[in-house]
Amino acid sequence: MSRRSRVLSGTLVASALLLASVGIGTVAAGADTPAPASSAGAAHPAHAVQAARVGHTMAVSNAASPEDPDGDGYIPANPPVTGVTPSTAEPPHRYFHEFQANCAVSHTAPDDPIVFPQQPGKSHDHTFMGNTTTDANSTTASLDAGATTCLAPGDRSGYWMPTMYDGDRPVLPVGPQTIYYKAGVTDYTSVRPFPKGLRYVVASPMQSAQDFRDHPGFVEGWECGDSFFNVDFPADCPERQDVQVNIRFQAPSCWDGRNLDTPDHKSHMAYPVVNPGTNNNICPADHPVALPMIEFKMAFPVNGDLSQVRLASGASYSFHYDFFNAWDAPTLDAMVGHCIVGGLQCDARGYDQTHPEAGAALNEHYELP
Incomplete structure (x- = not known):
């Protein structure tokens, strides 16, 4: 049985999985499914309804695209792992095994090349970081040819969120944002670089509080000042110049290969x-292949009264994000090997200030030496 036949024969199962993950409903394409209501959107009911309704439903099968010509939603790795x-294994203990990708906001658009490929305007509005060309028509090849707002020119990946x-x-984050690449498994020496073209969605716009x-x-949820671990936007957010609303959220890091x-x-x-044997x-x-665990640490320049604050996807707890890997392969390999496998706490150059003797993976221009 072909991959497409398997998908078509299992539409009920597939649609249930999609509804639970990214809000793809079992209704006909173009139908509207409201998201859960939120106190943050209560002051703007029209906006809240619009945010809840846009970009959360589509047909069971994805649209065809250059990388998925039959539109079945599967993009096989070539070669597979x-x-x-x-x-x-349990290697020598290290407190850190990570590096940062510092990437600034480039643009916003109602596009999502993962969930709605080749369908411009279909999604709720997204804030894009990293690759400056990311839009509904983005492919691995187009991202490879694009520019980037990341400090490392070799990171042409697309990162986006509502x-x-x-x-x-x-409310757009200002300046380079912190995107951690870290080990999610105890054996940090087993982590390998992302395959080119890997993409995924973290969390769901349709999730409940x-x-x-x-x-x-979930790491610390929404935080502001001394208020942490919030599902809703913090009610107690000091109105000071040095205070912003932050969120930290981690991605899955084990791949099926x-x-x-x-x-x-x-x-x-x-x-x-x-x-259970070793904890x-x-x-x-x-999903046996250990990859870097991405962690978004985003800072939004807003504080004080947050009663008017909302996300394009709906409630505060509809936060989610997307990742589309377009790193230059040798650059990513150097960063993963030096910082994650090497057990260091690196900046965007691959330099650990507490271990200067280890040197840096990249030069002063954030490129391979």
Whole structure:
């Protein structure tokens, strides 16, 4: 049976998975499904309804695209990674095994080349970082040819999230934002670079407040000043120049080794699990390939009264984000090997200030030496 036949024969299962993950409904294309209501949107009911209705439904199968010509949602890795078993090893303890990708906002648009490829204007509004060309028609090849707002010119990946609004005013992060690449498994020496073209969606615009709080990627939720771990935007947010609204949220880091994307944009990825024998974090057997765990640490320049603040996707707990890997492969390999596998806490050059003897992976221009 072909991949497309499997998808068509299992539409009920597929649609349920899609609804639970990225809001792709079982209704006909173009139908509207409202998102959960939010106190943050209560002051703007028309805006809240619009945000809830736009970009959350589509047909069960994806639109055809250059990388998915049959439109079945599967983009196979070429070559696949096979013969890998999850590592249960425990290397020497290191407090850190990470590096930063510092990327600024480039533009906003109602596009999503992962969920709605080749369908401009179909999504709710997104705030894009990294690759400056990211739009509904983006492919691995087009991103490879694009420019970037990241400090490292070799990082031409696309990063995006729902646009935040304060009333009708977009609230866009200012300057390079912190995107961590870290080990999500105990055996940090087993982490390998992302395959070119890998893409996925983290969390869901259709999740409930409890789903958001219980999500394995939840780190500190929404925070402002001394208020942390919030599902809703903090009510107590000091109105000071040095205060912003922040969120930290982690992505899955275990890959099935076979697909660069799947119909729900999630099933090819998984979060690490606890090995009951050792209490170590390992990748599950069906997603055995350990990749870097991305963590968004975003800072939004808004404070004080947040009653007018909302996301383009709906409530505060509808926060989610997308990643489309277009790193220069040798550059990413150097950063992963030096910083994650090497057990260092690196900046965007791959330099750890506490271990100057280790040197840096990149030169002063953030490029390979």
